[in-house]
Amino acid sequence: MAVERIGVVGLGAMGAGIAQVAIEAGFEVVGREVTTELGEAAAGRIGHFLTRKVEKGQRTQDERDAAVARLTTTSELSKLSECDLVIEAIVEELDAKRALFAELERICRTDAVLATNTSALSVTEIAAATATPERVVGMHFFNPAPLMPLVEVVRAQLSADEAVAAALAIVERLGKVAVPCHDTPGFVVNRVLIPLLNDCVRVLDEARVTPESLDAAMTNGAGWPMGPCTLLDLVGIDVHVHASEALYEKLREPRMAPPPRIVGMRNAGLLGRKSSRGFYGYE
Numbered sequence: 673m674a675v676e677r678i679g680v681v682g683l684g685a686m687g688a689g690i691a692q693v694a695i696e697a698g699f700e701v702v703g704r705e706v707t708t709e710l711g712e713a714a715a716g717r718i719g720h721f722l723t724r725k726v727e728k729g730q731r732t733q734d735e736r737d738a739a740v741a742r743l744t745t746t747s748e749l750s751k752l753s754e755c756d757l758v759i760e761a762i763v764e765e766l767d768a769k770r771a772l773f774a775e776l777e778r779i780c781r782t783d784a785v786l787a788t789n790t791s792a793l794s795v796t797e798i799a800a801a802t803a804t805p806e807r808v809v810g811m812h813f814f815n816p817a818p819l820m821p822l823v824e825v826v827r828a829q830l831s832a833d834e835a836v837a838a839a840l841a842i843v844e845r846l847g848k849v850a851v852p853c854h855d856t857p858g859f860v861v862n863r864v865l866i867p868l869l870n871d872c873v874r875v876l877d878e879a880r881v882t883p884e885s886l887d888a889a890m891t892n893g894a895g896w897p898m899g900p901c902t903l904l905d906l907v908g909i910d911v912h913v914h915a916s917e918a919l920y921e922k923l924r925e926p927r928m929a930p931p932p933r934i935v936g937m938r939n940a941g942l943l944g945r946k947s948s949r950g951f952y953g954y955e
């Protein structure tokens with residue numbers, strides 16, 4: 673199927689990043705947030721990142737303006753009715769996602785593909801909230817979406833070949849790298865990365881090193897592009913704890929369980945960049 677118009681539900685860090693990638697690739701995007709103000713704020717952040725690209729000579733002003741013009745934001749889900757593909761990037765709560773997919777099924781055309789950007793929930797369980805689970809797939813982007821090349825294209829139990837093929841074709845048009853996989857807990861990257869990051873947090877106390885030292889160790893000794901504490905602050909401490917808990921619930925592997933230190937940070941509101949404080953402080 674020809675996908676020209678993409679809906680993105682939820683314009684937080686991930687949704688706004690996905691919307692940015694899509695308008696840069698030439699798609700018309702309808703972004704939905706719960707309020708008009710939140711939608712406009714997200715559009716402003718996207719416009720800012722594209723302006724930086726102009727300043728750095730990576731885009732012309734005309735290209736930037738044309739990309740921005742391809743984005744509309746709305747607080748009404750019904751405005752997504754003409755989208756060929758809808759990517760959901762709302763809060764990582766199963767009930768909220770299931771309710772949204774049931775609603776999207778009602779609103780969208782019958783041939784529209786419905787994708788979830790979930791990182792740790794079951795795509796199959798989300799799809800089961802609809803009467804047409806064959807058109808539901810996972811499209812899992814990585815943070816920050818405009819910079820990270822990978823998109824895991826997740827085949828749920830009842831995903832149709834056509835829906836998976838459509839998602840793979842879109843990832844290619846977005847200029848990203850697709851890795852098709854099945855709907856197992858954490859898919860590919862988070863199945864490996866979540867326990868690894870939990871080990872990193874445990875070693876802080878075991879080896880009695882500071883976040884700065886651990887980050888220096890992993891960037892200089894293991895070639896990581898950013899240290900684990902910097903990465904956790906970027907991803908969001910709350911997001912990481914939630915993903916760890918979801919994977920632990922499914923796999924029961926001790927390394928999946930979030931260490932008490934990071935749960936304590938979440939409970940104290942030290943959420944990383946988004947709250948200006950995590951392992952590090954931010955302006």
Ligand code: CAA
Nearest residue numbers: 689721724791813814815816818819820862897898903907
């Ligand atoms: N959105 C859009 N543009 C952004 C952005 C964002 N969130 N963040 C940065 N940029 C733009 C900025 O314009 C920036 O340039 P300026 O600061 O000059 O404006 C430009 O990108 C380049 O930024 P950096 O100089 O910081 O880029 P870098 O070369 O240092 O690379 C990185 C940054 C790609 C993030 C790299 O450090 C990296 O690969 N880190 C690891 C990230 C990672 O592992 N992510 C996965 C997280 S896990 C996950 O996402 C799974 C999950 O389900 C939770």
